[in-house]
Amino acid sequence: MVAALHDAGIRLIVDIVPNHSSDRHEWFQQALAAGPGSPERARYIFRDGRGEHGELPPADWTSVFGGPAWTRITEPDGTPGQWYFHLFAPEQPDFDWSNPEVREDFRTTLRFWSDRGVDGFRVDVAHGLTKDLPEELPTQAALDAMPKDGTHPIWDRDEVHEIYADWRTVFDEYDPPRIAVAEAWVDAERRPRYASAEGLGQAFNFDLLAADFDAAQFREIVTFNLELTATSGSSSTWVFSNHDVVRHASRYGLPPKADDEEKAGRNWLLSRGTEPQLDAETGLRRARAATLFELALPGSAYLYQGEELGLHEVADIADDARQDPTFFNSSGAEIGRDGCRVPLPWTTTGPSYGFGEAAPHLPQPEWFADHAVERQEHDPESTLAMYRRALHLRRELQTDETLEWLETDADDVLAFRRPGGWVTVTNFGTTSAELPSGEVLLASGPLDGEALPGETTVWLRG
Numbered sequence: 001m002v003a004a005l006h007d008a009g010i011r012l013i014v015d016i017v018p019n020h021s022s023d024r025h026e027w028f029q030q031a032l033a034a035g036p037g038s039p040e041r042a043r044y045i046f047r048d049g050r051g052e053h054g055e056l057p058p059a060d061w062t063s064v065f066g067g068p069a070w071t072r073i074t075e076p077d078g079t080p081g082q083w084y085f086h087l088f089a090p091e092q093p094d095f096d097w098s099n100p101e102v103r104e105d106f107r108t109t110l111r112f113w114s115d116r117g118v119d120g121f122r123v124d125v126a127h128g129l130t131k132d133l134p135e136e137l138p139t140q141a142a143l144d145a146m147p148k149d150g151t152h153p154i155w156d157r158d159e160v161h162e163i164y165a166d167w168r169t170v171f172d173e174y175d176p177p178r179i180a181v182a183e184a185w186v187d188a189e190r191r192p193r194y195a196s197a198e199g200l201g202q203a204f205n206f207d208l209l210a211a212d213f214d215a216a217q218f219r220e221i222v223t224f225n226l227e228l229t230a231t232s233g234s235s236s237t238w239v240f241s242n243h244d245v246v247r248h249a250s251r252y253g254l255p256p257k258a259d260d261e262e263k264a265g266r267n268w269l270l271s272r273g274t275e276p277q278l279d280a281e282t283g284l285r286r287a288r289a290a291t292l293f294e295l296a297l298p299g300s301a302y303l304y305q306g307e308e309l310g311l312h313e314v315a316d317i318a319d320d321a322r323q324d325p326t327f328f329n330s331s332g333a334e335i336g337r338d339g340c341r342v343p344l345p346w347t348t349t350g351p352s353y354g355f356g357e358a359a360p361h362l363p364q365p366e367w368f369a370d371h372a373v374e375r376q377e378h379d380p381e382s383t384l385a386m387y388r389r390a391l392h393l394r395r396e397l398q399t400d401e402t403l404e405w406l407e408t409d410a411d412d413v414l415a416f417r418r419p420g421g422w423v424t425v426t427n428f429g430t431t432s433a434e435l436p437s438g439e440v441l442l443a444s445g446p447l448d449g450e451a452l453p454g455e456t457t458v459w460l461r462g
Contacts, residue, residue, distance in 0.1 A: 002117035011119040013179070018106055018163075019125040020092040028093055032073055036082055045085040045096050045133065057083050059137035065089050066329030087128055087154070089325045097129045097163065110170045110178075120179035126194060126203070127156040127184040129163060148187065156186045164199035171201075181237070181302075188224065192232030202300060205237045209245060212256045213286045213455075215412045215428040219405070222297060226403060229299070235401070236299025240290060241307050247340050248290065250313040253283020265313070269335040273315025284310050285455045288386060288444040289426055292457035295390050296416070296424035298401035303387075306344040309371045310383035313339040314364075321363050338362055345372040389442055393459065397422045397441075409434060413452075423460040430454040438462035 005012050021028055027043050034040035036048070049072065050056040057070035064087055071090040075081035084093050095102045110121070132153050138146075143153065150158035164182075171178040182194035182203040194203035205225055211217040229236045240248040246265035254268055255276055268276065287310070294301050317338050319327075324336030343361070345368040346354030353360075353368050369375070376382035399419040406415040412429035415436070422441075427433045432451040438460035440447065445456045452458055 006117070012117070013120040013122055013181070014113055014118050015124060016106075016109070016113075016121045017124040018095070018097075019087065019128045020094045023091045023093055031084075033076055035076070039101075041082075043096060043099055043102055044093050045131070046082045047085070047133075049083050054080070054082075058085075060140050061137075061143065062140060063088055063329070065325045066334060085133075087125070089329075091325075094131075095129070097131070103163065103166070107166070107170055110167060111173075114170070114174050114178050118178070120181070123180055123182050123200060126164075126182035126200070127160065127186050128154065130157045130159040132157065148190075150190070156184070156190060161193055161199055164194070167200070168198055188228060192228060192234045195229070195232070195234035195237075197233065202235055202237055204239055204242075204302065206239055208290075208294070209239050209241070209248070213252045213290060213428060214256070215414050215426070218293065218426075218428070219414055222403075223405075226298065236297065237302060238294045238297055238299060239302045239304075240287070240294060241304040241340065242302075243304065243341055244337050245340065247304075247307065247311060247313045249280075249283045249287040249307070249310055250278060250315070251283070252286035252290070253279040253281075253312075266335075269313075269315055269339065273313070278312070278315075280312055282455070283312065284383070285445060288383060289428075289455050289457040291387070292390055292442065292444045292459060293414070293424060293426045295394050296418065296422070296459065298403055298418070304340075306340075308384055308387040309344060309373065309376060311344065311368075311371055314342045314362075315339050316365075317342075317363060323362065342368075345369065347374045348372045386442070386444065390459075393441055397459075417462070421462050423462045424457065425452060425460065426457040427452045427454050436460060436462065 002012055027040070030040040031044055031046070036046065047058040047070070048054050049058060057068055057072070059070065061069035063069040069087065070083040070085055072083045073081045086093050097103065113121070138153070146152050148156050150156065167180070171180065179202065180200035182200045184191065184194045184203050185206065188207065191203045191205065194200055207221045207225060208218065211221060225236055246269065251265055254265060268278070287307070291307070319332065322336060322338050324338045326334045327336035327338070341362060342364055343352060343355040345364060348369040351357065351359055353364055353372055354374070373384065376384040379385060397418070397420060402419060404417045406417055406423070408415050410429065410433050413425065413427050413433045415423065415425040417423050423436065423438060425436060432448055432453050435447065435450050435452040435458065441459040441461055443456060443458040445453060447453065447458065
């Protein structure tokens with residue numbers, strides 16, 4: 001498979017999850033069978049409980065997925081035993097990265113996949129590996145109040161970069177060297193360390209993902225991040241959607257909100273997509289415009305499966321069909337991320353719209369047929385056609401990683417030039433703006449003579 005991908009000019013990046021294993025992993029099963037203080041348990045984070053009989057967890061911490069972050073085990077003799085730590089679900093026990101055996105095992109894993117031709121790795125929870133847990137653990141409230149400046153007991157500790165420097169030596173054993181990108185939800189100022197040439201090489205920049213469809217916000221984010229990467233010597237990345245957030249075609253179809261949870265569509269999801277009413281047409285129009293803006297920027301653009309089809313969030317999945325542990329651990333107070341993870345439609349009919357022979361693992365709505373690859377394949381105005389054309393042109397047009405902002409006559413219009421005369425203009429407003437002169441290479445929507453319609457991006461060669 002890898003050879004076929006490489007022959008087609010496609011590189012393969014695999015997902016690696018170094019923070020935790022499955023509770024079914026051989027190592028964790030060995031840890032359960034071994035006693036306290038054993039080498040098997042030392043691969044994970046086990047603690048005795050508080051209280052007279054250890055009946056209380058070591059701390060009152062909550063997991064990212066909701067519910068407690070400590071789970072008690074039953075010892076081999078059948079008695080209640082120690083507690084293990086899991087940042088996420090109980091089925092995902094955290095490794096203890098101070099253990100040399102854990103570090104060596106992951107070096108072996110990186111070589112295993114690299115030897116098979118994999119080109120790189122997406123590193124899940126890259127900022128959560130190293131932990132400094134004192135004998136007396138702080139409360140959740142105290143933990144939340146601690147600064148995330150490299151000294152936090154759990155998140156974004158400076159020592160994590162020792163691990164990635166070690167991984168870099170493994171990556172550089174190969175020709176070409178393997179690449180990696182960090183999923184690290186950290187402050188922007190701390191992101192470049194993950195993206196350094198001595199470490200993973202890239203880190204996801206989620207700033208645009210959290211922004212409204214707004215000219216001022218987009219310009220501020222792009223300017224800040226290009227300056228940050230230039231100073232640090234790292235490279236820029238850009239993201240609008242991923243497997244953890246509401247798809248941006250839907251976010252852009254909701255009224256703008258100042259509150260971050262509203263901006264992310266949390267309350268809309270809680271209403272099962274009914275309040276406020278989604279303006280799907282506006283959302284897709286803005287998403288197409290934002291995508292062309294993104295693909296014209298210096299650096300790497302990461303696209304999420306299904307956005308090339310213009311898919312919206314599936315917000316009305318029945319509760320008994322949901323799979324995200326966030327939903328169950330919060331007793332439905334958080335809807336979770338299933339709506340952006342529904343398998344994409346390839347065909348207009350079939351048990352899973354061409355995704356497979358069996359029923360999909362998450363239910364697909366009937367409106368998926370209208371967005372199927374089969375339906376868009378030969379439509380030159382489809383979202384799929386726009387993505388394909390944009391990616392083809394991007395490869396032709398990209399040169400030096402520089403950008404020059406151009407003056408415009410309106411605050412809600414952004415324009416910038418890349419080397420070679422590549423000009424991008426985005427109208428974030430709702431009324432038409434002046435269309436600059438130049439050869440039109442691609443537009444996110446129909447143009448109106450010498451005017452650039454609202455919520456539209458155009459690529460020009462000037």
